[in-house]
Amino acid sequence: MTRQLHLNAFLMGVGHHEAAWRHPRTAERDILDVNHFVEVARIAERGRLDSIFLADTLAVGPNVERNSPAVFEPLTLLSAIAGATRHVGLIATASTGYQHPFTLARAFASLDHISGGRAGWNIVTSAGFDEARNFGYDAIPVHAQRYRRAEEFVDVVLELWDSWGDGAVVLDVESATFADPQRVRTVDHVGEHFAVRGPLNSPRSPQGRPVLVQAGSSEAGKDLAARHAEVVFTAQRSIAEGRRFVADLHGRLPRYGRTPADIAILPGIVPYIADTESAALALEREFTDLISADYALRQLSAVFGVDLTGLSLDERLPNLPAESHIEGQKSRSTLVRELATAENLTVRDLLGRLGGGRGHRSIAGTPEQIADDLIAWVDAGAADGFNIMPPYLPGGLADFVDHVVPILQRRGRFRTDYEATTLHGHYGIEAPARVPASSGRRVGAPA
Numbered sequence: 364m365t366r367q368l369h370l371n372a373f374l375m376g377v378g379h380h381e382a383a384w385r386h387p388r389t390a391e392r393d394i395l396d397v398n399h400f401v402e403v404a405r406i407a408e409r410g411r412l413d414s415i416f417l418a419d420t421l422a423v424g425p426n427v428e429r430n431s432p433a434v435f436e437p438l439t440l441l442s443a444i445a446g447a448t449r450h451v452g453l454i455a456t457a458s459t460g461y462q463h464p465f466t467l468a469r470a471f472a473s474l475d476h477i478s479g480g481r482a483g484w485n486i487v488t489s490a491g492f493d494e495a496r497n498f499g500y501d502a503i504p505v506h507a508q509r510y511r512r513a514e515e516f517v518d519v520v521l522e523l524w525d526s527w528g529d530g531a532v533v534l535d536v537e538s539a540t541f542a543d544p545q546r547v548r549t550v551d552h553v554g555e556h557f558a559v560r561g562p563l564n565s566p567r568s569p570q571g572r573p574v575l576v577q578a579g580s581s582e583a584g585k586d587l588a589a590r591h592a593e594v595v596f597t598a599q600r601s602i603a604e605g606r607r608f609v610a611d612l613h614g615r616l617p618r619y620g621r622t623p624a625d626i627a628i629l630p631g632i633v634p635y636i637a638d639t640e641s642a643a644l645a646l647e648r649e650f651t652d653l654i655s656a657d658y659a660l661r662q663l664s665a666v667f668g669v670d671l672t673g674l675s676l677d678e679r680l681p682n683l684p685a686e687s688h689i690e691g692q693k694s695r696s697t698l699v700r701e702l703a704t705a706e707n708l709t710v711r712d713l714l715g716r717l718g719g720g721r722g723h724r725s726i727a728g729t730p731e732q733i734a735d736d737l738i739a740w741v742d743a744g745a746a747d748g749f750n751i752m753p754p755y756l757p758g759g760l761a762d763f764v765d766h767v768v769p770i771l772q773r774r775g776r777f778r779t780d781y782e783a784t785t786l787h788g789h790y791g792i793e794a795p796a797r798v799p800a801s802s803g804r805r806v807g808a809p810a
């Protein structure tokens with residue numbers, strides 16, 4: 364049997380390209396309009412995509428003059444979208460660095476209830492300096508410590524989601540029994556970062572628990588993914604790199620009692636789609652020509668944690684801190700450095716290459732070329748599917764859904780209708796067993 368692809372639509376304002384809001388194919392005010400996001404989600408659902416995904420950072424950053432990374436808080440926006448869609452999965456980013464596991468477990472359990480089992484959590488540790496400063500730190504917390512906190516954070520969230528057993532809500536009018544107290548248990552977590560008694564004040568959610576998603580590719584990031592992630596977003600740029608990443612991540616799974624069937628690995632792609640390859644390349648160039656160099660240099664500075672705003676556009680990148688010295692986005696800094704050196708790019712060309720997807724791979728081509736490319740990656744074992752990052756929205760996603768998806772469907776590589784009702788189901792990943800909570804104390808029992 365040919366392998367089925369999994370497709371997620373990564374939604375970002377009016378498009379992933381940093382100049383999307385200035386291109387005539389977008390309406391710049393859409394970024395403030397919930398109806399725009401609802402429309403885009405419905406396009407994803409029309410294409411039978413597995414899920415949509417919203418990123419998030421907890422700061423505006425220094426670049427607001429040119430662009431803003433986000434306007435809406437993801438869980439809030441996805442709650443609105445949940446009411447306007449029926450099938451598509453809803454993945455929100457939320458930080459383990461600056462949130463609390465109790466409130467976050469509750470928020471995602473609520474989204475899972477509201478959406479009938481379609482919620483997913485993209486676990487991020489928050490790598491930005493401006494984010495740190497919004498939460499009382501004067502430096503980015505050290506990378507290893509961020510991931511240590513993330514490990515404990517996820518453990519607590521999982522315990523809380525399991526604190527209500529399956530069937531705990533009885534709703535028996537005759538006996539006045541709302542819930543079976545045997546099946547609602549405390550978690551009694553006391554750890555390095557958190558002390559949480561529990562249980563969660565939200566019953567077990569429709570898919571047992573929301574899907575766990577992870578996107579960091581450092582050593583610590585891959586370990587977190589291997590232990591918990593059911594979907595992994597990543598940024599490999601070639602089939603060889605993709606295969607190496609997949610082999611690396613798969614190699615870590617047995618340590619946690621998991622197998623490749625438990626995890627879907629989705630590299631990002633930024634598709635420029637047109638009737639001919641030359642028209643697609645011309646479309647890509649239109650976007651590249653709209654890049655503001657000052658904005659792009661500040662973005663590049665943030666990747667390496669040093670001020671690069673004075674760089675000359677016609678030179679090559681100077682020597683920059685090695686990944687081991689980076690406390691922010693470790694794996695992304697390596698990806699950008701390797702891109703610049705492998706192709707001996709000038710700073711101007713590098714900024715052009717980063718403008719569409721911040722380092723994710725762009726493909727400009729006809730729908731057939733793009734479908735061939737995606738299938739080749741999956742058949743080579745370099746991906747289980749893709750994180751689609753349209754350079755402009757909604758048109759860039761509509762073109763993918765209306766022109767690329769039908770080719771994948773005709774070739775038997777993508778569903779022609781939804782076959783499952785939950786996000787776990789769409790990814791073909793078994794939901795965790797819906798067992799009654801057995802550990803912990805009965806609610807009301809003495810400590």
Ligand SMILES: Cc1cc2nc3c(=O)[nH]c(=O)nc-3n(C[C@H](O)[C@H](O)[C@H](O)COP(=O)(O)O)c2cc1C
Pocket residue numbers: 417418419420456486487488489490578579580581582583584585596597598631691692693694695750
């Ligand atoms: C597709 C994708 C989406 C991401 N979305 C977010 C996000 O919304 N918020 C965030 O803080 N980091 C986001 N990240 C960054 C990762 O969480 C992580 O910080 C980064 O990849 C570097 O990870 P590392 O330090 O483990 O190498 C994203 C990464 C990828 C590949």
